[in-house]
Amino acid sequence: MSARIPPTAGEVVAGLFLVLFGAVFLLAGGACTAFWIFAMTSSGSGGGLLDSLPMLGISLVVFGVGVLALKAAVSCFRGKAPPPTA
Secondary structure (H helix, E strand, C coil): CCCEECHHHHHHHHHHHHHHHHHHHHHHHHHHHHHHHHHHHCCCCHHHHHHHHHHHHHHHHHHHHHHHHHHHHHHHHHHHHCCCCC
């Protein structure tokens, strides 16, 4: 098992930014998704379902952006694989 090249200072700063950005978007998207699902299931007439679908879609996209940002942050912190030796 070969040692990885450690991340540079710029990669660490970018990783910290992506962790904060990702956590905020993940929590906001998750909370809004839970709210819109609750709003869709609690409306008795069924008209609330069509009104809430676009906002639910936006909330799910925000949640996905948060997940992708956290995934990018992890890859920033892992560093690079060493170059292959012949």
